[in-house]
Amino acid sequence: MGQKRRRLALSCVSCRQRKVRCDRTLPTCVRCQRGGIACDYVPYTSQQNSTTVPTPSEESPQLAREGSALSWTEYANEWHARSKQHEIARPNEDKPSPTAAHPARPPTRTFQELQERIGSLETYVRATGSRPVSLDSRLDTKRAAGNGVATDKKAVPDHNRALLRGKAFKTQYYGPSQAASILLQFEELSRFVKDILQRIPHLQKAREIFKRQRREAQPALVLPDFQTLVSLIPDRSTADARVQEYFETLETTYRVLHAPTFFQRYKEFWTSSNDASPAFLVQLLLVCACVNCVVPDVSMAYVGPSSRDRDTATKWIDVCDLWLSMQSQKHMTLEVFQVQVLIVIAKRMNCIKLKREWTEAGHLLRRAMSIGLHREPTYLSTRISVFDQEMRRRLWFTILELEVQTCLDRGMTPSLGPFDWDCVAPLNIHDEDFDQTSEKMPPPRPITTFTRTSFLCLAQQHLPLRLEILSKINSIRACLESDSAIEIDQGLRQILDALPRWTDAAAKAMSRDLSELLLYEYLMLIHQPFAAQAEAHPRHFYPRVAYRSAAVTTLKTYVGMRPSSALSLTNLRSDSFRASLALCHDIVAEATTSDNILGDKNLSASLIEQVVGILETRIRHLGQGFYPFWLSCSALALVRSKMSPGKPAEEHAQDIANHVAKLHGEMMDNQTIPAKLAGQEDATGSTAPTLVEATGEPTPPQVLPELDPFAPIGEHFNVFADTLFDFDMPDIWGLGGNA
Numbered sequence: 001m002g003q004k005r006r007r008l009a010l011s012c013v014s015c016r017q018r019k020v021r022c023d024r025t026l027p028t029c030v031r032c033q034r035g036g037i038a039c040d041y042v043p044y045t046s047q048q049n050s051t052t053v054p055t056p057s058e059e060s061p062q063l064a065r066e067g068s069a070l071s072w073t074e075y076a077n078e079w080h081a082r083s084k085q086h087e088i089a090r091p092n093e094d095k096p097s098p099t100a101a102h103p104a105r106p107p108t109r110t111f112q113e114l115q116e117r118i119g120s121l122e123t124y125v126r127a128t129g130s131r132p133v134s135l136d137s138r139l140d141t142k143r144a145a146g147n148g149v150a151t152d153k154k155a156v157p158d159h160n161r162a163l164l165r166g167k168a169f170k171t172q173y174y175g176p177s178q179a180a181s182i183l184l185q186f187e188e189l190s191r192f193v194k195d196i197l198q199r200i201p202h203l204q205k206a207r208e209i210f211k212r213q214r215r216e217a218q219p220a221l222v223l224p225d226f227q228t229l230v231s232l233i234p235d236r237s238t239a240d241a242r243v244q245e246y247f248e249t250l251e252t253t254y255r256v257l258h259a260p261t262f263f264q265r266y267k268e269f270w271t272s273s274n275d276a277s278p279a280f281l282v283q284l285l286l287v288c289a290c291v292n293c294v295v296p297d298v299s300m301a302y303v304g305p306s307s308r309d310r311d312t313a314t315k316w317i318d319v320c321d322l323w324l325s326m327q328s329q330k331h332m333t334l335e336v337f338q339v340q341v342l343i344v345i346a347k348r349m350n351c352i353k354l355k356r357e358w359t360e361a362g363h364l365l366r367r368a369m370s371i372g373l374h375r376e377p378t379y380l381s382t383r384i385s386v387f388d389q390e391m392r393r394r395l396w397f398t399i400l401e402l403e404v405q406t407c408l409d410r411g412m413t414p415s416l417g418p419f420d421w422d423c424v425a426p427l428n429i430h431d432e433d434f435d436q437t438s439e440k441m442p443p444p445r446p447i448t449t450f451t452r453t454s455f456l457c458l459a460q461q462h463l464p465l466r467l468e469i470l471s472k473i474n475s476i477r478a479c480l481e482s483d484s485a486i487e488i489d490q491g492l493r494q495i496l497d498a499l500p501r502w503t504d505a506a507a508k509a510m511s512r513d514l515s516e517l518l519l520y521e522y523l524m525l526i527h528q529p530f531a532a533q534a535e536a537h538p539r540h541f542y543p544r545v546a547y548r549s550a551a552v553t554t555l556k557t558y559v560g561m562r563p564s565s566a567l568s569l570t571n572l573r574s575d576s577f578r579a580s581l582a583l584c585h586d587i588v589a590e591a592t593t594s595d596n597i598l599g600d601k602n603l604s605a606s607l608i609e610q611v612v613g614i615l616e617t618r619i620r621h622l623g624q625g626f627y628p629f630w631l632s633c634s635a636l637a638l639v640r641s642k643m644s645p646g647k648p649a650e651e652h653a654q655d656i657a658n659h660v661a662k663l664h665g666e667m668m669d670n671q672t673i674p675a676k677l678a679g680q681e682d683a684t685g686s687t688a689p690t691l692v693e694a695t696g697e698p699t700p701p702q703v704l705p706e707l708d709p710f711a712p713i714g715e716h717f718n719v720f721a722d723t724l725f726d727f728d729m730p731d732i733w734g735l736g737g738n739a
Contacts, residue, residue: 013040161185161529162411172355175411175474177525179578180631185532186585192653193634199657200664222315224323229281230273232316234288242288245295249510249568250349252452254401255394256341257283258387259431259452279335282320286342289313289320290349293621294567300620301672307623308672313350317343332371334391340364341395344402349571351624361399361406362415368399374421387436393426394453397460404466408521409574413474418464428457450502455511459518462495469522482539485526489546492519492526510565513557520557521575523550524582532585548586554579555607558614566614567621570628576615577628580608584635591642601643608636616663623667630660 012029014037015022022029032039161176161184174181183190222228233239243266251257266284269276292313301308321343327336344364347353353360368374373396377384384392400421407414427444430451434441447457469488472480480488496519502512524547530540531547558566558576570576583604615629637656641649 009042013042014038173411175413176529177408177470177473178411179409179574179581179628181411182528182532182578182581182585183631186581186588188588189581189584189631189635189638192638192649193631195650196634196637196653196657196660199654200661222319222322224278224282224319224326226278226281228319229278229285229323230276232285232319233269233273233281236270239284239288241295242291243284245291245564246287247452248506249565250290250345252506252509252511253455253514254341254345254398255426255453255456256338256345256398257287258391258435260435277335278323279333279339282323282339283335283342285316286320286339286346289316289346290342291564291568292316293350294564294571296564301670302623302667303672305623305667307621310350310622310624313346314352317346317350317352320346334388337367337371337395340367341398341402349568351571351622358406358410358412361403365399365403365415368396373399374416374423376423379422385436386438386441387434390426390434390441393423394456396421396423397426397456397463400463401456401459404463404470405573407470407474408525411474414467414470417471418467425457425460426453428454448500448502450500450504450507450511452506454500454502454507455515458499458515462492462519465491465495466518466522469526473525480526480529482530482543485530485543488526489523492523495519509562510568513561513565514569517554517557517569517573517575520550520554521573521578523547524554524575524578528582531582532589544586547582551579551582551586552604552607555583555611559607559610563614563617567618570614570618570625571622574628576611577632580611580628580632581635583608584632584639587639588642605636605639605643608632608639612636619663633660 009016010024011022012024012032014032015029020031022031026041028039161181163174163178163181163184165172165174234242247259251259262280262283265276265280269280269284293307293309299308303311306314320339324336324339324343341364344360347360348357372380373392377389377392404414406412427441428447428449428451429442429444445451447454465488469480472478472484496516499515502508527543527547527550530543533540554575558569561569587601587604612629612632615625615632618625619629633656637652638649641647641652
């Protein structure tokens, strides 16, 4: 017998050497493409019978990761030429052979298909500004010799819309969907903001005084026993106003409490406070804390960088948080779980621990999943009453809304997808339609009939779409292409057109407006990467128009709201801040081009000014919120400088600096000493037992030092230092312009 003929090698050389499966795709197989290595095939001919394994040619193109978009096109053309040569050399390889048992190779792509694919990839790269990451940048090999510090500390890629602030492990990450990400594409405003900040040097001195006062006025830890909780409850008229405000606004959006049950216990509490349960007292404190700073009767007095009402709400929240930590997680009840959700809402409404907001919302989501709220109770258990089933559904979708909103504001991808739960939507029914004795739920009302749960019923319908948008916007691997953005835009507008037009007074308080604002914010989100690009492109004309239209509608909605509802939403969301920056950017960008798509610029500037007024009112009520207020004011001044070229930009900057300094001065003039420090009875319950009293080490009374808010300071002012203003956010003005 003759020598046995060797089977033709159809896999690429690299896969054969590594002894792994090859998909035999031309011009390069998937494994080699992912590994960034050369992919060579044996060039057989009909007369050739090679029994040796060829080695890769030194002239074969390398699929290096650090190539630019242009090099990708060159590589694709070269691979196509080689694949054509292989096709000519192997004319019968794609046809089944009667003597060979190997499967046919998949058909190769034509040159036109490759060109279309390359064009789509180039569009993808331009839309996101992303580029392949080089090995040097990943390993950070370009460092100064000896000191281990990067040679260019301020080098921030212009395509990156995410922020990493801080150094070492003391860093904070903010992804592309955060409201201030547009400033990375708005360098002119970044320089303008820095110029204004440098015009108010006295803020550093105020910062030092407030930090010292905060250390000296550290409140004692109050033990959350029953008598303490009762003593913390405000008087009847104050509590009535806050409970009414909460149920008219927040409880028509985020469903946490069952209104008839709560009001029955609320009435019993004022009849006999000793019979109330501690869980109800904690719920009542948190309900009051949620809206303590937005009701019309708030006082314009401040304790350091916090308003007195916020300081009171903070003490209530701290006591409730301590009470919650003492409860058993093993013996969970509906009341205790409602407290967990209320604490997250109350902290957000009072701007408490904003850096932990995303992690706490995620922790709440995992707690909910650990007790099975994400699963439909009727599928898995028969031991849950219909009342508890409905409350579980309401709480689950409320927690989802809190999680999605914090992901949007922080710039993070969602923690779960639409296939990670099967809990059905809550019923659109009034709370009075069922109670704990119900054996069967009533039929749901049509969505055109407003109930306190109507907003949640509508929001869950487009929740999967919002999760998809967030995943694409904040992903570090994928991005949103312009064609996909247009398709999502159409879907969002169809949902907007289908929204019911509630005319009830209860819906007008917050639910009706929030149902629209929720969708308009995502419209701004999907169009921002294209509308805010420095170089105008004809295909980005529609994104610019849609971006501007969504921003204008958002601002008009906030301006038309009742004041307390607008304040509540500015605490819960950042879409008013996002819309203000978007509209300012559009006006400034149009001033440098011949386009005139904005329409009435004076109307747009007026809307921005009114929303800036809402943000200023928020500061007066909370003592917090300077970050969006400061940037919105600066953006408005920049817009005015473009609309009124006769007035120098320096004068506009000085006007804003004077306005902010005046607001700061008012806060300094209305400082109050905490009652505990003055030796008086604390309005929030200083008569309650504390850990300080247990150790016998009371804090001595302190007096607030005098401060001239406009007095100059001798040392050089660091514009990036923390000030009285809550700039404890990404200092984005340090990323644009000259330092």
